[in-house]
Structure formats: structure tokens, C-alpha cells
Amino acid sequence: MPSSEFVKEHFVARVVVDVMLKPEILDPQGKAVHGALPRLGFDGVRDVRQGKRFELELDGDVTEDRLAQVRRVAETLLSNPVIEDYAVRVEQP
Amino acid sequence: MPSSEFVKEHFVARVVVDVMLKPEILDPQGKAVHGALPRLGFDGVRDVRQGKRFELELDGDVTEDRLAQVRRVAETLLSNPVIEDYAVRVEQP
Numbered sequence: 001m002p003s004s005e006f007v008k009e010h011f012v013a014r015v016v017v018d019v020m021l022k023p024e025i026l027d028p029q030g031k032a033v034h035g036a037l038p039r040l041g042f043d044g045v046r047d048v049r050q051g052k053r054f055e056l057e058l059d060g061d062v063t064e065d066r067l068a069q070v071r072r073v074a075e076t077l078l079s080n081p082v083i084e085d086y087a088v089r090v091e092q093p
Numbered sequence: 094m095p096s097s098e099f100v101k102e103h104f105v106a107r108v109v110v111d112v113m114l115k116p117e118i119l120d121p122q123g124k125a126v127h128g129a130l131p132r133l134g135f136d137g138v139r140d141v142r143q144g145k146r147f148e149l150e151l152d153g154d155v156t157e158d159r160l161a162q163v164r165r166v167a168e169t170l171l172s173n174p175v176i177e178d179y180a181v182r183v184e185q186p
Contacts, residue, residue, distance in 0.1 A: 012139060018146055033147065036170055042162050046105060046150040053111055053146040054126065057139040069135050077129055 013062045014091045015070050019079040020051035054078055055091075062090050106155045107184045108163050112172045113144035147171055148184075155183050 021027050027049050034048040054074075058066060067088065074086040114120050120142050127141040147167075151159060160181065167179040 020146065020148065030147075033170065037166065040166055040170060042166055044152045044159075046152055047148075048150075049148040051146045051148070053113065053144045054123075055113065055140075055142040055144070057141070059137045059139055066137075073130065073133055073135055077126065077133060 011060065013058045013060070015056045015058060015062060015067070016089050016091045017054040017056065017070065017074045017078050018051060018087045018089075019054070019074070019084050020049055020086075022083055022085055025083045051084075052078070104153065106151045106153070108149045108151060108155060108160070109182055109184045110147040110149065110163065110167045110171050111144060111180045111182075112147070112167070112177050113142060113179075115176055115178055118176045144177075145171070 029050040030048040033050060034045060037043070037045050037048070056070065056073075067090070070088050071086075074088055075081055079086045122143040123141040126143060127138060130136070130138050130141070149163065149166075160183070163181050164179075167181055168174055172179045
């Protein structure tokens with residue numbers, strides 16, 4: 001979307017939190033998907049991992065402070081830090 | 094990551110498929126997360142949606158052809174098109 005001279009929506013911001021099992025943790029859901037791929041005629045897939053994606057719609061601007069809060073939420077509520085990694089990013093609407 | 098003069102890993106490519114419930118479909122998991130946020134002292138969140146994220150590691154290059162295959166997989170195996178939307182994108186390692 002090159003021409004973004006449109007209305008800049010500063011009222012709602014979307015923050016995405018991706019939660020994936022750590023690489024060393026077995027992922028049976030991903031394995032099940034991986035095993036089903038050849039049946040669909042889809043070869044050449046080395047691995048599949050399945051995780052969770054959370055979309056948070058925040059009122060107002062995304063400040064460093066609020067991102068720090070989202071990271072705290074990701075760590076305590078959205079993921080289990082013992083077995084999962086998370087990534088937080090702001091998504092342009 | 095501005096300086097990407099490193100080794101270009103053309104052997105494994107990662108394709109990410111995000112699957113989210115359509116906006117008009119109720120999302121009880123997202124609602125549960127949303128309801129828990131004030132307990133963590135995190136206000137100002139208008140909505141939370143929870144979905145799935147799949148990471149597919151493909152051998153070799155990602156061609157248009159293979160992306161079309163991934164879209165077919167996303168439509169038939171990874172999502173339920175009646176209630177879910179999916180998005181496919183190539184992720185730089």
C-alpha cells in the first residue's frame with residue numbers, strides 16, 4: 001500500500017502477539033499437520049509448527065510504555081514462558 | 094536488520110499462515126483473555142481475538158507455484174473457510 005495519505009487512524013492500534021512453542025519442545029499439533037500434507041499432494045515441507053496468534057486492539061496510540069505492558073501480558077497471560085516464546089509487534093491497519 | 098549482506102539462506106524458507114475467526118464470529122477465547130486484562134492492571138484494550146499461527150519450513154525457494162499450494166493447504170487443512178480467514182506470507186529468517 002504505497003499511497004498512505006489516507007486518514008491516519010490513530011484511535012485504534014492493533015498489537016499482535018505471536019506465541020510459539022520453544023524449538024526444543026515437541027509440537028504434536030504441528031506434527032499432525034505435517035503428516036497430513038503429503039495426502040494433499042504437498043511435498044517438500046521440512047517442518048510445521050503450530051502456535052497462537054493474539055490480536056489486541058488498543059485505544060489510542062501505542063507508546064513504549066504500553067508495549068511494555070503488552071509484553072508483560074504476553075509473558076503472564078498469553079504464554080507459558082517455560083515452554084513457549086512470544087513476539088510482540090505493532091500491526092498497521 | 095539493515096545489513097543483510099550475510100549468507101542468504103536459500104535452502105529453507107519459512108512461510109507463515111495466520112488463521113483468525115472471521116470478525117462476525119464470536120471468539121470466546123479472545124473474550125476470556127480480554128476479561129482477564131483488567132486484573133493485570135492493563136486497561137484501554139478494546140478487543141482481543143485469538144487465532145492460530147502455523148510456521149511451515151519449506152525446502153528450497155518459495156515460488157509462486159508453491160505459495161499457491163500453501164494457500165490450498167491453508168484453505169483445506171489449516172482453516173475452516175466457513176468461519177475463519179487465513180493469511181499467507183513469507184517470513185525472512
